[in-house]
Amino acid sequence: MSGIKNLKKASERIKKAINNKESIVLFSDADLDGVTSLIILEETIKNLGGKISFCYFFNRGKEGNGLTEIALDFLKKYSPGLLILSDCGVGNFKEVEMAQKLGFEVIIVDHHLILGKIPKAEIVIDSKQKTDKYAFKFLAACGVCFKLSQELLKNKKSFALEQSLLELAAIGTISDKMPLEEDNKVLVEQGLAHLPFTLRPGLKVFLKIFEQEKYSLNEIVQKIISISQITEMKNHSTESYKLLTCAKDKKIEKIAKKLIEKSLNRLDIIKQCVQKIEQKISFDDVFVFEGGEDVPVDYTGSIASRLFAKLQKPIFIFSVKNNRARGSVRAPKTINSVDALNHCSFCLEDFGGHAPASGFCLKKEFLEKFKTCIEEYFLNLDKD
Ligand SMILES: [Mn+2]
Numbered sequence: 406m407s408g409i410k411n412l413k414k415a416s417e418r419i420k421k422a423i424n425n426k427e428s429i430v431l432f433s434d435a436d437l438d439g440v441t442s443l444i445i446l447e448e449t450i451k452n453l454g455g456k457i458s459f460c461y462f463f464n465r466g467k468e469g470n471g472l473t474e475i476a477l478d479f480l481k482k483y484s485p486g487l488l489i490l491s492d493c494g495v496g497n498f499k500e501v502e503m504a505q506k507l508g509f510e511v512i513i514v515d516h517h518l519i520l521g522k523i524p525k526a527e528i529v530i531d532s533k534q535k536t537d538k539y540a541f542k543f544l545a546a547c548g549v550c551f552k553l554s555q556e557l558l559k560n561k562k563s564f565a566l567e568q569s570l571l572e573l574a575a576i577g578t579i580s581d582k583m584p585l586e587e588d589n590k591v592l593v594e595q596g597l598a599h600l601p602f603t604l605r606p607g608l609k610v611f612l613k614i615f616e617q618e619k620y621s622l623n624e625i626v627q628k629i630i631s632i633s634q635i636t637e638m639k640n641h642s643t644e645s646y647k648l649l650t651c652a653k654d655k656k657i658e659k660i661a662k663k664l665i666e667k668s669l670n671r672l673d674i675i676k677q678c679v680q681k682i683e684q685k686i687s688f689d690d691v692f693v694f695e696g697g698e699d700v701p702v703d704y705t706g707s708i709a710s711r712l713f714a715k716l717q718k719p720i721f722i723f724s725v726k727n728n729r730a731r732g733s734v735r736a737p738k739t740i741n742s743v744d745a746l747n748h749c750s751f752c753l754e755d756f757g758g759h760a761p762a763s764g765f766c767l768k769k770e771f772l773e774k775f776k777t778c779i780e781e782y783f784l785n786l787d788k789d
Contacts, residue, residue, distance in 0.1 A: 471494055518758065548588060693719070709721070709722040709734065734746065
């Protein structure tokens, strides 16, 4: 059976960077798949003695999707070096070239759908590339990063480190809603089996809080996911990253309690948005296309997921700010949402994701045109 394409090549390149003490910048999505991906790479590289210059999580609402000019402007001080993009990158064609001009070599570790072509990064890992023969196509990015870390650590791996990274991979895989079969099933089973014995203070604290409240392990994992899903950002980092990497037990409890409080608040806002939208839509709509300035940009995915769970039809939810609309799509199994976005790409500035869940960004003035285009796409689907 062939392995994931370029996994070995990436591992060799990263090892070279570690040995030569090159500057390594890690760059990732701020959701829990992205955060666990980055931590898996960070802890692996540090364990091997590598030098991480900066860990950067991009702010979808403020910067755009994946690598951007804004991010590069900040990161250029760490060049020359190796820039590793995780859980993003396969849509960043011109930005990858910009990074290279700034002196970075770029490795992409992604699992999103390929949009026709592939960025000209030095190394691209994405099992959805046509030329990738690896049989299982539905690893979360953290699952791919875990496999990369196994390749990097090889005979240097300690049981404790491997288990600890497995816990992260399990949590990231579940939170990214990847199908829990084959590789994912193994990762999740192994990771969860070890979770009750975790050494990571940021996970121990939740186990302690929720075990007292008599929750089962699966319920606790769901709670950890919903609590750490907060992508509010400060200094290019997220609270979930801070929590999962913090070593001080005392500080941890404070962060955890703050996050629990925030997550309750978040659920409240999401519920309100869902209710408001439900009042506007009618039962026979083929798809839902709603949004506005009152929808927080960080919550469009959660709102779309909730509406989808209830209505089982394609859902487009967007937030409008500064003349730009940014949103999330959820779609039933019979529909590839990225295809739908691709069909209307002439209205969009940016889009990408997975068949059942994707995202888009466009100028506010094109919203009507975009909606009409989507309408037409679904109409034509019916005809086929
Ligand atoms: Mn992901």
